[in-house]
Amino acid sequence: MGTITALGLLLLVCMVAVGGTQGLQAWLSLIFNFGALFFAMVLMAFHFSPVLVTLITGIIVLAMTIFLGGSDSDSTMVAFYASVVVLILLVILIIPIEHWAQIQGFGQEDSEDLEGMSTVLGISYLNVAISTAILSTLGAIAEAAIAIAAGLAEILEQHPKITLKNLQGAGFRVGKQIIGTTFNTLFFGFFGGFLALFIWFAGVHYSMGEILNDKILVSEILMVLFSMISVIGTIPLTTWAMVTFEREKRRRLSKSKQE
Amino acid sequence: MGTQVKVQNKIWRRWWPYLIVILGGLLVFGVAHDDSLYQTPILKIQSVNRISQSKQSDQFHNEDEQVEQKLNGIITNGSDKGQKLSVENTYMKSEATTLGYHAGQKVFLTVHHNHGKLSATVSNLKRDTTLAFTVWLTISLLLVLMRFSGLMALTSVIVNAVLFWLAINWNTNTQGGIVLVIFGALAVVFAALTLLIVIGPNRQMLMTLLATIGGTALSIIVALIVFALTHERGVYYESMQYVTQLPRPLFLAETILGSLGAVMDESTDIISSLIALKIEKPDISAKQIFKSGRQIGGEIMGPLVNVLFFIFVADTLPLGLLYLKNANSWGYTFNMTMSLGVVQSLISGIGIVLTIPLACGITSLMMGGWKSWARLRR
Numbered sequence: 001m002g003t004i005t006a007l008g009l010l011l012l013v014c015m016v017a018v019g020g021t022q023g024l025q026a027w028l029s030l031i032f033n034f035g036a037l038f039f040a041m042v043l044m045a046f047h048f049s050p051v052l053v054t055l056i057t058g059i060i061v062l063a064m065t066i067f068l069g070g071s072d073s074d075s076t077m078v079a080f081y082a083s084v085v086v087l088i089l090l091v092i093l094i095i096p097i098e099h100w101a102q103i104q105g106f107g108q109e110d111s112e113d114l115e116g117m118s119t120v121l122g123i124s125y126l127n128v129a130i131s132t133a134i135l136s137t138l139g140a141i142a143e144a145a146i147a148i149a150a151g152l153a154e155i156l157e158q159h160p161k162i163t164l165k166n167l168q169g170a171g172f173r174v175g176k177q178i179i180g181t182t183f184n185t186l187f188f189g190f191f192g193g194f195l196a197l198f199i200w201f202a203g204v205h206y207s208m209g210e211i212l213n214d215k216i217l218v219s220e221i222l223m224v225l226f227s228m229i230s231v232i233g234t235i236p237l238t239t240w241a242m243v244t245f246e247r248e249k250r251r252r253l254s255k256s257k258q259e
Numbered sequence: 260m261g262t263q264v265k266v267q268n269k270i271w272r273r274w275w276p277y278l279i280v281i282l283g284g285l286l287v288f289g290v291a292h293d294d295s296l297y298q299t300p301i302l303k304i305q306s307v308n309r310i311s312q313s314k315q316s317d318q319f320h321n322e323d324e325q326v327e328q329k330l331n332g333i334i335t336n337g338s339d340k341g342q343k344l345s346v347e348n349t350y351m352k353s354e355a356t357t358l359g360y361h362a363g364q365k366v367f368l369t370v371h372h373n374h375g376k377l378s379a380t381v382s383n384l385k386r387d388t389t390l391a392f393t394v395w396l397t398i399s400l401l402l403v404l405m406r407f408s409g410l411m412a413l414t415s416v417i418v419n420a421v422l423f424w425l426a427i428n429w430n431t432n433t434q435g436g437i438v439l440v441i442f443g444a445l446a447v448v449f450a451a452l453t454l455l456i457v458i459g460p461n462r463q464m465l466m467t468l469l470a471t472i473g474g475t476a477l478s479i480i481v482a483l484i485v486f487a488l489t490h491e492r493g494v495y496y497e498s499m500q501y502v503t504q505l506p507r508p509l510f511l512a513e514t515i516l517g518s519l520g521a522v523m524d525e526s527t528d529i530i531s532s533l534i535a536l537k538i539e540k541p542d543i544s545a546k547q548i549f550k551s552g553r554q555i556g557g558e559i560m561g562p563l564v565n566v567l568f569f570i571f572v573a574d575t576l577p578l579g580l581l582y583l584k585n586a587n588s589w590g591y592t593f594n595m596t597m598s599l600g601v602v603q604s605l606i607s608g609i610g611i612v613l614t615i616p617l618a619c620g621i622t623s624l625m626m627g628g629w630k631s632w633a634r635l636r637r
Binding site: 001002003004005006007008010011014015018019020022023025026027029030033034037038041042044045065066068069097100101102103104105106109110113114117118119120121122123124125126128129131132135136137138139140142143146147150175176177178179180181182183184185186187188189190191192193194195196197198199200201202203204209212213214215218220221222223225226227228229232233235236 | 517577
């Protein structure tokens with residue numbers, strides 16, 4: 001058995017042992033997301049528009065992660081809608097910044113990997129860079145949306161008569177609780193992944209100016225920042241979506257009572 | 260006097276995030292005009308002429324276009340400041356390894372003085388303004404929307420970044436010989452400092468720290484056992500990027516750091532919810548605490564594992580595409596580009612799952628088990 005298969009099966013066993021059905025769903029969402037990512041890459045290799053492929057993949061991935069992750073059906077629905085809005089806003093932000101930064105493709109640090117490779121590709125690597133940035137934020141968006149929506153659903157369950165204004169305040173409070181730890185998840189996730197690059201910079205004695213303009217480093221830091229922005233944006237948007245949903249629900253309820 | 264101070268305090272408390280936003284904006288403006296701080300000559304491109312354009316193809320029937328352009332601009336720093344210069348630049352339209360430039364951009368030059376005549380080639384694009392702008396945007400949004408909690412989150416990230424840089428220099432000074440020791444110890448320091456900033460110095464922080472360190476350590480131990488049993492078949496260390504030292508310990512160090520944040524995130528969530536539960540229902544038993552903790556953990560583990568998965572694997576997309584366009588099979592492409600990221604995600608996933616019983620156990624032992632302790636406290 002290969003190591004990846006063994007680790008994957010072990011993860012399945014652990015997840016089911018701890019979470020039961022929910023554990024199985026969590027494992028399936030991970031496998032599905034891997035499939036979606038790989039499939040998106042293959043589609044891009046067949047010259048489908050990278051950004052379009054990414055948008056569609058992104059929405060499907062958000063749906064799978066949120067619906068397989070959450071439990072309460074109303075709040076997961078709200079979390080999904082909010083996350084799609086965040087995704088679209090993020091794309092609108094990412095496209096001009098990536099055009100501006102021009103971090104597409106490979107840097108001089110990659111030259112060893114590129115040896116013997118043809119770089120006549122016919123695919124716009126600017127669009128690939130945009131896609132990469134969007135894809136790397138998907139997990140963070142889904143997680144934040146689920147956390148806020150689930151937190152608010154629980155508050156609604158305990159205080160069904162809470163005013164909408166207080167509900168909105170509660171959303172921001174939940175957001176404030178998660179922002180510190182979520183930022184660290186993102187920080188360590190990205191910087192852990194790029195430890196080797198930083199060691200390279202230190203070993204080859206890059207100057208500060210070289211580091212701050214380096215293609216790979218800038219692209220990596222931009223990805224961290226986009227993820228952070230997506231989490232910051234998810235907090236108010238999910239809260240507003242939840243408040244709007246609750247307002248509509250109450251309006252319908254009072255209408256049906258009047259009739 | 261007293262009321263005046265109070266009013267000032269109130270104004271300050273309301274408006275400090277905007278003050279930082281304005282100061283930050285000025286700083287970004289400064290970075291856009293910092294050319295004189297660089298020793299490398301910088302060219303501000305004023306106009307671009309396209310010289311030629313030709314179709315290219317390779318043995319895999321990929322088609323692309325090669326463009327030759329002439330960048331006309333003015334040098335903005337150094338001894339040649341103010342001098343007009345034209346530089347030629349060739350790029351492939353897909354821009355995987357070369358870049359096309361346009362008017363308004365600033366580029367770094369490698370200048371050659373040839374019998375008093377100046378000639379140059381472009382070495383890199385000036386990207387510091389974009390970077391500063393995006394950092395500014397993130398911090399502004401964070402402080403305006405999240406205020407004090409945002410400031411705390413920012414502080415912990417900055418503190419960790421500084422520590423990270425110090426550790427990297429230490430690693431370089433020891434030639435990477437003790438990379439695992441350095442980053443393993445650093446993980447403990449990181450976790451302690453971050454939790455101190457986010458939670459504060461109390462019992463809850465201690466419990467969270469224990470769960471975080473335990474969970475991360477467990478995942479690495481489990482990973483090493485699986486590695487030994489499967490003889491690391493399918494783990495291609497040679498596909499690791501930017502490696503300047505022994506790849507295996509470096510890979511493990513990356514995995515420890517990568518999963519640390521998520522494990523910390525999770526144990527914070529579980530333990531703070533359980534403590535809130537204990538305050539709400541003081542009579543709750545240790546067993547019930549364990550059970551509700553398992554439920555909370557079960558709900559967040561899936562999304563968390565996916566966060567790390569996308570961070571670890573999404574950035575292999577450009578290289579993966581390159582492999583596919585070079586007529587490599589799907590399997591080989593996966594092995595050479597994505598497999599290490601997948602292994603990292605799986606190890607982190609196991610850590611995230613194992614942290615749940617650990618965090619629940621620690622909480623129920625320290626909060627639920629000792630009834631007498633709880634009574635004494637009251």
